[in-house]
Amino acid sequence: MQQHINELLAIVNELQLLGAEVKDMDVIIYLLMSLPADYDVIKSTIETLTLDFVMQRLLNAEELKGEKNPDNIVLLSQVTT
Numbered sequence: 001m002q003q004h005i006n007e008l009l010a011i012v013n014e015l016q017l018l019g020a021e022v023k024d025m026d027v028i029i030y031l032l033m034s035l036p037a038d039y040d041v042i043k044s045t046i047e048t049l050t051l052d053f054v055m056q057r058l059l060n061a062e063e064l065k066g067e068k069n070p071d072n073i074v075l076l077s078q079v080t081t
Contacts, residue, residue: 005031 008031012022028050032043 004034008034 008027012027015022028046032046035043
């Protein structure tokens, strides 16, 4: 696995040296998609944690903007159950 990650990071570094913008999310998606089937459970867990993290960050940002909407909380509970 470490070799696979190192190869991916080497490609990312080469792309960045050529001036390409490579976002972390792009690297995460490529890494997860490149894993064999025996990593499916782990991939699913990582995707879930990432989704929860993103949703929480969005809700936090919304709260900071003072745009709280009770409907968003209902939607969040529907997605996570």
